[in-house]
Amino acid sequence: MCAVSKIWLDVTSILQWNRPAVGVIRVEAECAKYALDHLESVVEFCRFDWKAGYVKVAPSDVRQTIDRIGHVHQTLVASTDSLAAPPAVPLILRLASVVRRILNKLPRRLGESMSRFLAVRREAAEAGINGLREFRRAIRVWRSPAAQTIPLLENSTHQTESVLFSQGDVYVSLGLDWDQKDLTFVAEQKALLGFKTIFCCYDLIPVKFPHLCVGDVAAKFARYFADLAWCADEVVSISECSKRDLLILLEELGTPVPETTVIKLGSHLPTSNDANVATQTKDAAGDRFILFVSTIERRKNHETLYRAYTRLVDKGVKNLPKLVFVGMPGWGVNDFLADLRFDGRVKDLVKVLINVSDADLNWLYRNALFSVFPSLYEGWGLAVAESLAAGKFCLASNVASIPEVGGDLIEYLDPWDVQQWAERLEWYSSNPNALAQAEIRIRKEYDAPTWAETAITVFGRAQALLPS
Structure with a gap:
């Protein structure tokens, strides 16, 4: 048989x-x-x-x-004082840090001159480092060619x-x-x-x-x-x-x-009971908030939102909703986290939640004014789909696969255009009728794929x- x-x-x-x-x-x-x-x-x-x-x-x-x-x-409302990205830092950045310390010890005029000289040659330095890495790998492959062949059998x-x-x-x-x-x-x-x-x-x-x-x-x-x-x-x-x-x-x-x-x-989240939502989550978000669900890393482009919010504060805009980031800190964001920690303009406006449950995430999507997704590149853009599945409008970047997810139900912006993000964040925050109309259309037209x-x-x- x-x-x-x-x-x-x-x-x-x-x-x-x-x-x-x-x-x-x-x-x-x-x-x-x-x-x-x-x-x-x-x-x-x-x-x-x-x-x-x-x-x-x-x-x-x-x-x-x-x-x-x-x-x-165990939902944690992360203090920006305690947030830290993983220690892995690219070699070029470590070298830049060493060079800055050396230049700071030189006479001011000489240090500034050397700094300008090196700044315009950063690309060459990166190419040199990558070239040395490839040369080192080539030596390894030369010594052990059998282990490197394709197909790999x-x-x-x-x-x-x-x-x-x-x-x-x-x-x-x-x-x-x-x-x-x-x-x-x-x-x-x-x-x-x-x-x-x-x-x-x-x-x-x-x-x-x-x-x-x-x-x-x-x-x-x-x-x-x-x-x-x-x-x-x-x-x-x-x-x-x-x-x-x-x-x-x-x-x-x-x-x-x-x-x-x-x-x-x-794009659907499991059904949940509001009784299971952590008190810390509700307290951190407050009554009015905009939601961004994503690991905190450079590619996700949290910095555009931060800069848009500081422009609105500097402009004198009052009663801004909180900006709630849901996600763990990734690599390459130490400077950004430091900005959140020390910039008094956003200290009470930006909240970071980590390790949230599905019940918490459901509650956040349902109760947000709207969601945002300014990512620089995505293979899909699951947070956009989840926002639509929850019946919520999303303001997203116009790159890669993201328009595949949102279709014509959401608004797209250039992820690098801070001023445009500031303008649209302010507009939607102060136009509840527009959001309500968008949500009606989303609930009517969006067919959320199931897992x-x-x-x-x-x-x-x-x-x-x-x-x-």
């Missing part, structure tokens, strides 16, 4: 996660939840272990993990005595693959055993905009996507923008181009790869 082929969903990322589900984690968790509830006889679960390879995960462990992620929260050191996948199976990975998986091993096992694979492309931000990411990530992620192209039978992208970016990159790299389809991410629909699409693609 022939064995029945299976779909294997990789749950490595959610097993290692210890905070409320966001972004990539929410996608993996929601698809796992759907599989547990509706596809128990078809879908199995696995995780990747760097020593043992792929290991089967019991459904009960997956359900327990999803429950744990859903209940890990010669580099696995994992134990394979216990083989998990079988011919005809489909392996689905939706998680943080660039950090947690060995695509060398996947390619090797796929060639030996004959199973199919589906991976997910969220965005190509580290390749397209490495200066908005921590460290020198462009080469690492270009290689990751090249490896993925050799491993994948199909790639699901979370937007037409991400799909387009991926296809352009793979063509430039000269890799195979797997079948690529677009999935829509769910169940996302999972159905993903597993539908996987089932199409199973032997007929």
Whole structure:
């Protein structure tokens, strides 16, 4: 009797996660939840272990993990005095800090002259640093060429005595693959055993905009996507923008181009009871507030909102609503957090909430005047979709995939145009009738995709790869 082929969903990322589900984690968790509830006889679960390879995960462990992620929260109203970004700082910035300290010790005129001389040569310094890194990597590759070849079939050191996948199976990975998986091993096992694979492309931000990411990530992620192209039978992208970016990159790299389809991410939050909303959340937000849900990092562009608000304060605008940032501090924002801490103009106007629950987030969306999303680039823009799902208007940037999310139901601005943001923030804050009309239209016209629909699409693609 022939064995029945299976779909294997990789749950490595959610097993290692210890905070409320966001972004990539929410996608993996929601698809796992759907599989547990509706596809128990078809879908199995696995995780990747760097020593043992792929290991089967019991459904009960997956359900327990999803429950744990859903209940890990203790809303914190973060004082800007205690907020700090992770310590990783790009080398160019560390060198700049050292140079500034040296220049400060020189006579003022000489220091200013040297500062101007170096400032116009920063791009050259960055290019030199990156060139030295690439030269160092080239030396490593020259010494060990076998470990660097593509396709990647010669580099696995994992134990394979216990083989998990079988011919005809489909392996689905939706998680943080660039950090947690060995695509060398996947390619090797796929060639030996004959199973199919589906991976997910969220965005190509580290390749397209490495200066908005921590460290020198462009080469690492270009290689990751090249490896993925050799491993994948199909790639699901979370937007037409991400799909387009991926296809352009793979063509430039000269890799195979797997079948690529677009999935829509769910935008509904689980139903919740207002009785479960933390008092700290309600007290911090107050009666009138504008909401921005996002990790606090350079790419998300919180600084445009901060500068817009300071302009409004300087202009003498009264009764401004609070600006509530919901998200953990990321890298590269220490100077911004310092501005929030020391700028008396916004000390009582900007509040930062971290580690909020779904109940808190639901309440914040429903009670906000409107939401904002000034991001410089997105693979999708989940916060825009969540705002619309909650029936709330959003003022968003006009770049990348964001117009795919909001359609003509929201207003778009240049993310760099501080004055325009200031004007529209003031206008919508003082025009409740316009917001009410926008909300009526959103409730009437916006068809919020559910996470169940996302999972159905993903597993539908996987089932199409199973032997007929």
